[in-house]
Amino acid sequence: MxxxxxxxxxxxxxxxxxxxxxxxxxxxxxxxxxxxxxxxxxxxxxxxxxxxxxxxxxxFKMQDDEDIGAMFSRFQTLVSGLKVLKKSYTTYAHVLKILRSLPQQWRPKIIAIEEAKDLKKLSLEALISNLKSHEMVLKADGA
Known part of the structure; x- marks a missing residue:
């Protein structure tokens, strides 16, 4: 040729x-x-x-002025960027990362989730739903 x-x-x-x-x-x-x-x-x-x-x-940490929805949206953007660059983590790693990103006032809820659930089988959607419910309780209590 x-x-x-x-x-x-x-x-x-x-x-x-x-x-x-x-x-x-x-x-x-x-x-x-x-x-x-x-x-x-x-x-x-x-x-x-x-x-x-x-x-x-x-x-990654939840910001002081963020609610769970805003934090999760920022997290998803970060994860999407990683996927585009062919870097990814397991759902389990994401669950652990989100739990560890929460502020100190969430510690009792984190412990309750860790004790009650098999974190390796917990979906991100179920975790975020659980955290949003707890956030409503925290806001109602004035925390």
Whole structure:
């Protein structure tokens, strides 16, 4: 296969922006090398983003001004970002992370959940529902 045919195949498989970036390359080899360099860079950027999101996940805490719904929404956004970057955790890990993210005033509820439920079988939806119910009690009690 001629190098012009290989070049046509490569150019036909890329976006216009990528074509502009490699348009001045003279051979299939130089085009390939340029694309590899670009995508390796993208992989490094993705790994850096993943590292940042993993750090945010590990340090995740419920904010003082948040309710359970807002906290869970922020958590889901973080988890979605991790999934896009092909980094994921088990539901069990998410359950533990959410329980550990709660403020000190939630300690009795956390202990009750841990004692009453098999956390490995607890869904996030069931946990959040349980926490929202308890939050209503806390608000009614003025806590």
């Amino acid at each position: 001629s190098h012009h045919r290989v070049k046509d195949i490569i150019v036909g498989a890329i976006t216009h922006d990528e074509y502009v970036r490699i348009g001045d390359k003279t051979s299939a080899k130089t085009i390939y090398d340029s694309l590899i360099s670009t995508f390796d860079g993208n992989e490094q950027v993705q790994e850096a983003k993943a590292g940042l999101l993993i750090q945010q996940y590990e340090l």
